[in-house]
Amino acid sequence: MSFDLFEKEVRILERAKALLESGAIADKDIAKEFAKLHKGYAKLFKTTRRLVKMSDRNEEKLNKLAHSLDEKSTMLEQLSVKLSKYLSPQVYESIFSGAQDASLTTKRKKLTVFFSDIKDFTRTTEDLQPEDLTSLLNMYFTEMSFIALKHGATIDKFIGDAMLMFFGDPKSRGVEEDARCCLRMAVEMQRRMVNLKKIWLEQGYDKPFQMRIGINTGYCNVGNFGSEDRMDYTIIGGEVNLAARLESNCDPGGVLMSYETYALVKDLVETEEREPIRVKGIRREVKPFSVLNVNDGSGVEGNVFRQSCDGFSLFLNQDKLSGQDREKVRQELIDALDSLG
Amino acid sequence: MKNIKIEATDRSPELDLNFEMNSFCIKGESYPEDVTEFYGGILKSMENYFSNLEGETIDFCFELIYFNSSSAKVFMSLFDMLEEAAEEGNTVNVEWVYVSDDDNMEELGEEFGEDLEAANFIMKPVE
Numbered sequence: 121m122s123f124d125l126f127e128k129e130v131r132i133l134e135r136a137k138a139l140l141e142s143g144a145i146a147d148k149d150i151a152k153e154f155a156k157l158h159k160g161y162a163k164l165f166k167t168t169r170r171l172v173k174m175s176d177r178n179e180e181k182l183n184k185l186a187h188s189l190d191e192k193s194t195m196l197e198q199l200s201v202k203l204s205k206y207l208s209p210q211v212y213e214s215i216f217s218g219a220q221d222a223s224l225t226t227k228r229k230k231l232t233v234f235f236s237d238i239k240d241f242t243r244t245t246e247d248l249q250p251e252d253l254t255s256l257l258n259m260y261f262t263e264m265s266f267i268a269l270k271h272g273a274t275i276d277k278f279i280g281d282a283m284l285m286f287f288g289d290p291k292s293r294g295v296e297e298d299a300r301c302c303l304r305m306a307v308e309m310q311r312r313m314v315n316l317k318k319i320w321l322e323q324g325y326d327k328p329f330q331m332r333i334g335i336n337t338g339y340c341n342v343g344n345f346g347s348e349d350r351m352d353y354t355i356i357g358g359e360v361n362l363a364a365r366l367e368s369n370c371d372p373g374g375v376l377m378s379y380e381t382y383a384l385v386k387d388l389v390e391t392e393e394r395e396p397i398r399v400k401g402i403r404r405e406v407k408p409f410s411v412l413n414v415n416d417g418s419g420v421e422g423n424v425f426r427q428s429c430d431g432f433s434l435f436l437n438q439d440k441l442s443g444q445d446r447e448k449v450r451q452e453l454i455d456a457l458d459s460l461g
Numbered sequence: 462m463k464n465i466k467i468e469a470t471d472r473s474p475e476l477d478l479n480f481e482m483n484s485f486c487i488k489g490e491s492y493p494e495d496v497t498e499f500y501g502g503i504l505k506s507m508e509n510y511f512s513n514l515e516g517e518t519i520d521f522c523f524e525l526i527y528f529n530s531s532s533a534k535v536f537m538s539l540f541d542m543l544e545e546a547a548e549e550g551n552t553v554n555v556e557w558v559y560v561s562d563d564d565n566m567e568e569l570g571e572e573f574g575e576d577l578e579a580a581n582f583i584m585k586p587v588e
Contacts, residue, residue, distance in 0.1 A: 167537055170537070170572060171530050171533055178530070178565075181565060
């Protein structure tokens with residue numbers, strides 16, 4: 121059964137035409153006027169048909185355009201996901217949200233810089249086949265990047281076996297919190313390295329990687345460096361060199377930080393002060409602090425309790441308490457609790 | 462009658478209505494927010510003007526990229542006016558300019574031109 125969208129209009133026109141042709145309208149003037157109305161209606165009907173057709177055609181065209189835009193947008197989305205892997209997520213986000221321009225601009229900002237490498241990398245890996253080395257390095261970088269992103273680091277670059285990261289740009293949680301995040305990240309990385317060492321030994325790598333970490337806080341130039349055609353979002357400055365220098369002075373498996381970072385995180389860590397070092401481009405003598413232990417924020421690390429705030433400070437290492445002292449401490453804690461009411 | 466020249470916007474076409482030369486042109490995209498406001502006064506002026514013309518030559522050019530249904534209704538009214546002016550003894554030349562690979566605009570031009578009998582209608586593809 122065929123369907124005509126304008127069946128009703130067609131029928132009206134046919135009826136009007138039949139009426140005209142039948143001669144049923146006796147009055148000639150009325151018949152003439154009726155013929156005019158019939159013609160006008162036919163014209164309006166034609167206009168309506170044309171407009172409806174045109175509207176449908178425009179809609180079809182717009183739908184096609186929308187579909188093609190959808191395809192392009194999906195393609196761009198996939199492409200940007202691929203490109204994002206070459207950038208730190210924060211940098212990617214600030215570029216794509218429009219907060220940052222892709223132009224050669226830099227700014228001076230107080231950042232906490234993280235620098236790491238693998239001790240004796242060349243010697244450790246000289247016996248490895250390239251495929252094994254690639255797999256080992258990729259596993260190492262994947263694990264470390266995961267931890268870095270978890271703590272909010274801006275991963276600047278991987279340089280061979282080294283990693284350069286920083287906290288404080290494009291997003292900052294404040295200079296102090298940036299430094300603390302960096303320290304927590306560094307400690308978690310070294311803890312993960314202990315587990316990875318076991319895995320690598322089990323896999324047959326007899327010389328597992330040992331990571332060294334240097335951390336420094338100071339003013340750096342951060343932004344886009346390079347040329348208008350090819351730029352890198354990175355940091356430069358003496359403070360960056362200092363982080364690298366601290367790293368090279370660090371014990372394998374350790375974390376070495378400058379006094380500037382230490383001052384911002386000291387309530388979180390137990391440290392050991394090392395011999396001062398001098399770094400080209402930094403006029404002051406640098407006092408390094410090696411991290412011995414860190415409070416993860418929970419206040420509990422095995423047998424160590426640590427908590428501090430205004431008017432309260434607690435450090436309790438049960439492993440170092442003798443039986444007699446233990447009882448004394450216990451009593452003092454009870455008294456302290458009672459005094460709180 | 463005073464000539465009218467209106468620059469194109471994102472949504473409305475360029476209007477170049479030269480009453481002295483009887484040369485008229487609508488060019489660009491047409492989907493104005495308020496069709497009545499944009500075309501209403503002009504349609505009235507043209508209707509008055511064309512109804513008083515005798516033995517003149519009128520050149521009207523439509524050079525459109527896109528137009529919505531409301532604009533189409535306006536153009537149909539213009540075609541009616543032009544056809545009537547031609548029936549009144551004026552020489553009316555209507556030119557429909559379209560981009561050669563724009564099938565949609567070509568088809569619309571052909572349909573609009575169907576109604577013109579007294580007026581001359583020319584389809585003009587351009588690159």
